[in-house]
Amino acid sequence: MANTGSSSTSIGRKLIMAASGLFLVIFLLQHFLINFTSVIDEKTFNEISHFMGTNVLIQFVMQPILIAGVIIHFVMGFILEMKNTKARNVKYAMNKPSANSSWMSRNMIYTGAVILGFLGLHFYDFWVPEIDLKYVQGLEGSPTRYFHELQHRFEDPVRVAIYCVSFVLLALHLMHGFGAAFQSVGVTNKRYLTGLQKFGKIFAIVVPLGFIFIALFHHLNQ
Amino acid sequence: MAGKGMNLTLKIWRQSDANSPGKMVDYKVTDISEHMSFLEMMDVLNEQLVSKGEDPVAFDHDCREGICGMCSMYINGEAHGPDRGVTTCQLHMRMFNDGDTIYIEPWRAAAFPVIKDLVVDRTAFDRIMNAGGFVSVNTSGNTQDANALPIPKADADEAFDAATCIGCGACVATCKNASAMLFVSAKVSQLALLPQGKVEAKERVLNMVDQMDKEGFGNCTVTGACEVECPKGISLTNIARMNQEFLKASITADK
Numbered sequence: 001m002a003n004t005g006s007s008s009t010s011i012g013r014k015l016i017m018a019a020s021g022l023f024l025v026i027f028l029l030q031h032f033l034i035n036f037t038s039v040i041d042e043k044t045f046n047e048i049s050h051f052m053g054t055n056v057l058i059q060f061v062m063q064p065i066l067i068a069g070v071i072i073h074f075v076m077g078f079i080l081e082m083k084n085t086k087a088r089n090v091k092y093a094m095n096k097p098s099a100n101s102s103w104m105s106r107n108m109i110y111t112g113a114v115i116l117g118f119l120g121l122h123f124y125d126f127w128v129p130e131i132d133l134k135y136v137q138g139l140e141g142s143p144t145r146y147f148h149e150l151q152h153r154f155e156d157p158v159r160v161a162i163y164c165v166s167f168v169l170l171a172l173h174l175m176h177g178f179g180a181a182f183q184s185v186g187v188t189n190k191r192y193l194t195g196l197q198k199f200g201k202i203f204a205i206v207v208p209l210g211f212i213f214i215a216l217f218h219h220l221n222q
Numbered sequence: 223m224a225g226k227g228m229n230l231t232l233k234i235w236r237q238s239d240a241n242s243p244g245k246m247v248d249y250k251v252t253d254i255s256e257h258m259s260f261l262e263m264m265d266v267l268n269e270q271l272v273s274k275g276e277d278p279v280a281f282d283h284d285c286r287e288g289i290c291g292m293c294s295m296y297i298n299g300e301a302h303g304p305d306r307g308v309t310t311c312q313l314h315m316r317m318f319n320d321g322d323t324i325y326i327e328p329w330r331a332a333a334f335p336v337i338k339d340l341v342v343d344r345t346a347f348d349r350i351m352n353a354g355g356f357v358s359v360n361t362s363g364n365t366q367d368a369n370a371l372p373i374p375k376a377d378a379d380e381a382f383d384a385a386t387c388i389g390c391g392a393c394v395a396t397c398k399n400a401s402a403m404l405f406v407s408a409k410v411s412q413l414a415l416l417p418q419g420k421v422e423a424k425e426r427v428l429n430m431v432d433q434m435d436k437e438g439f440g441n442c443t444v445t446g447a448c449e450v451e452c453p454k455g456i457s458l459t460n461i462a463r464m465n466q467e468f469l470k471a472s473i474t475a476d477k
Contacts, residue, residue: 009431009432009435009468010401010403010431010434010435010439010440010441010442011431011464011465011468011469012472013441014441014442014465015465015469080441080443083440083441084398084399084400084401084440084441084443086332086438086440087331087332087333087399087400087401087438087439087440088330088331088332088398088399088400088440089332090330091330092296092299092327092330093233093235093246093325093327094233094298094299094325094327095299096298096299096300097299097398097445097447099299099300099304099450100300100396100445100446100447100450100451101398101445101446101447101450102445102446105443105444105445105446106398106445108443176444179444180443180444183444183458183461183462183465184442184444184462184465185465185469186462186463186465186466186469187462188459188462188463188466190459193459193462
């Protein structure tokens with residue numbers, strides 16, 4: 001009997017990659033919307049952040065699911081890259097990939113690796129201190145600390161620059177990944193697929209650009 | 223046309239057999255007519271080599287009219303060369319200029335090992351077809367009339383488009399991951415779209431994908447390069463359809 005849709009089949013791996021990617025896209029959107037409130041109103045941002053940071057369902061169900069989603073996406077990405085490299089053991093002396101495919105589609109592993117590195121920094125900046133405060137030291141923390149922590153992190157121009165460059169690479173990653181995910185999960189309706197791919201391109205520009213705006217806004221409004 | 227043709231430098235992969243190391247070797251051809259096909263230019267080169275007592279360049283070819291799927295050269299970094307919607311035998315020398323240097327390599331994929339020079343072993347495709355790329359029909363002589371089964375025109379057209387795949391392997395050669403998904407998806411789609419193919423649809427997609435994976439082809443990352451370089455314009459939609467078929471079959475599989 002042939003393998004069915006598990007992670008041991010090529011299509012199974014594609015589906016896992018696409019599903020985890022789309023899940024992360026949804027997370028990214030909610031993260032962006034919450035962060036964006038920080039440029040509109042400090043109080044609203046603090047309230048939402050406090051809710052997110054203290055709600056049991058978000059902390060102990062959604063957060064582990066999110067972390068699992070991130071791990072599955074990048075581990076599967078590296079597994080796919082290794083298998084794909086093995087599938088062409090001798091390289092061409094002369095190759096012209098730009099004639100038939102986009103730079104974004106060919107370099108997902110590199111844009112993804114940069115995003116992964118950025119996630120490490122991002123976790124170090126925001127997530128680790130929060131976990132340390134709440135679950136290691138066992139302190140409650142001020143419910144209005146979030147906004148000031150955010151502003152404090154964006155004081156350093158080097159850090160702001162790293163964030164901005166990472167968001168550009170996130171945009172490039174999404175530019176291909178968003179539409180490709182729908183192709184992978186089997187959308188054959190050309191009208192829907194074209195619409196989703198166009199929406200994906202807009203999403204890939206607007207959301208990272210929004211994150212860049214938020215970082216610059218707080219850097220310039222210290 | 224004598225004396226007005228192109229003079230070209232060819233950099234060709236030479237490899238005496240599957241187990242020997244190969245290398246790129248430079249050749250010169252002169253007075254090549256722009257009206258020649260690429261394979262005719264290769265014939266000119268081989269005549270030169272034979273007359274000098276050298277080993278001619280081995281390359282696959284058969285019908286020389288773009289339908290058999292035999293010719294398979296990676297020319298100047300692209301499968302079947304710089305033109306679109308053509309096989310190597312349909313590629314004209316007018317796509318090149320006098321003085322050009324042309325790189326000519328075999329398809330590169332772990333699943334397509336080189337046999338000699340530009341000839342690669344594409345029997346992996348045959349094994350995938352054997353795994354399920356067919357419908358089991360009664361050949362006892364009482365075959366049903368084709369029109370007895372009504373088929374919507376749109377489905378018939380899509381199935382026919384998928385069936386135009388000639389199995390040349392340009393998709394594998396082009397794909398940065400050496401993935402065979404465009405080929406396999408075309409073969410899955412051409413039958414999945416028709417009532418005759420639905421009976422064995424589940425086993426077909428599972429077995430063909432299983433064989434594809436066993437052969438060592440890479441995974442599709444939707445770069446779309448295969449669709450661009452395919453001489454028959456096989457659409458990426460077929461891959462989405464195969465994924466659908468695979469998911470359906472996996473969920474409802476008996477084991």
